[in-house]
Amino acid sequence: MAERSFLRGIRRAAALFLVEIAVVVSAVLLAAALGGAFLLVIG
């Protein structure tokens, strides 16, 4: 029972961190797309 609860906690923590990592990855991709476009057009 305790083991199952611990595993559920690990899964939830992993899901929470994945969302936070996804936010940063999305920001990097957005910045790369914008930066690339600006450098190409006016850089």
Add this chain to the structure above:
Amino acid sequence: MLLRPTSDDFRLVVGTLGRVLVLVALAGVVPLGWAAVAREWGPAASFLLMIGLFASVGFGLQLAGSSGPVRLDWSHGMVVVALTWLVVPALGSVPFALSGHFGGWLDAYFDAMSGVTTTGLATVQDIDHLAASVNLWRHLLQFLGGQGIVLAVLSIFAGGGLITLYYSEARDERILPSIRSTARFIWGVSLLHALAGVTALAAIGWLVLGFSAHRSLFHGLTIFMAAFDTGGFSPQSTSLAYYRSGVFEAVTAVFMVAGAMSFGLHYALWRRLNRARPGLEVRTIAATFAATLTASLFGLVLLDQYTDLHGLVRRGLFQMLSAHTGTGFSTVSTADLLRWDGLAFAAIATAMALGGMASSTAGGVKALRIGLTLKALAGQVRQVLLPRQAVASHTYLHFGRRRRLTPEIAQAVMAVSLLYVALYLLGAAVGLAFGYPLQEALFESVSAGANVGLSVGVTDPTMPALLKVVYILQMWAGRLEFVAVFSLVGFLLAWAVGE
């Protein structure tokens, strides 16, 4: 007519303040232990003195205060919190003042206030040679402030009227039905992130940067606390540029983002609730971040600051994340930041002013207020365009629940947003009066009022004492989101002239 506070009111306020101070005394054991292990005997003595001061003042106030069960009402809670955020930096600045790295007591108080308000502006001198235990205390102050000093009290003593303290610390959302479980959830999430953050950053320090094990742990611990609590203090004078590591910056950015997310969203994600789907606040912060990022990158390209994509994205994005989350870490020098002119400057200053999500450790106006203000304005326009007899009802989605945007909510939100603008302008006006250029005076004032910590060099040990005092007040008022500050002023006014 103002009603003069009774002696019972004073005893309640003083007694509760005493309980908070005793708890902060316990936090002082952490840097004391570090100083003992690192054989930093001078700092160890200053931590002993500080712990003694916190404990004696705390117990003294408890003796002088209420001895019965605490029954705080709203105004008592506000006054206690406003006082706590003035007294904790005062006593917590003792190790700073005795370290020999500060120009005087005012500078030490400035940094302690900057710490507890999770701002990150610093007047410390020669920080690269500051004792590790004192540096740890700077970061621990940010952790205590970011978590909410009295939240710690709640998680232990919750009951009676202590719930008012929770709201007084600028947290407007009770996540779970009981205040004690809410406080414990917030601490649980923070400790989970601490475990992951310190481990990841220390591992990078050890395996990638080649630091020793104990140095890796120190940097992992301090940078995590400054990132997750959106504080921005750094153990090195060059902030995050010191590490020269993209991986270190990326991992730090994850915890900066986590810190700027509301604890309500953390809870919804943790429980995988439908409430996690994007509501008004998430959409607002996504839109403001995308807009300010676009403007800053466009501005940087126009300035010809970075000619390669890697430099542009790495520097531009990190600074923008740091500004919008209210963290204040920097990967560019002050001189470089000063060269971010025109559009790039306007974008980063705007991002700082807007801030993170409500009920997070970030400062600034906050995304929820921005979203509600825009929605209220749009509603006003729609009302004008509708036939005279028509009555429009405005709602917004917040954590899975559709809520009505009442005129009272719209009025309160706009009032606080306006107060933030006034706070930013006040600091900028004082900076201008002392001869600083408008751009620098405005940037630094927004950084202080929105508890960010990015600096273009105005904050310095040699800056005028009055400007230091103004920034201290800005950091204090900005962190408490004004209401607790007004309550304290009202309490004192009623004591002085009430009947």
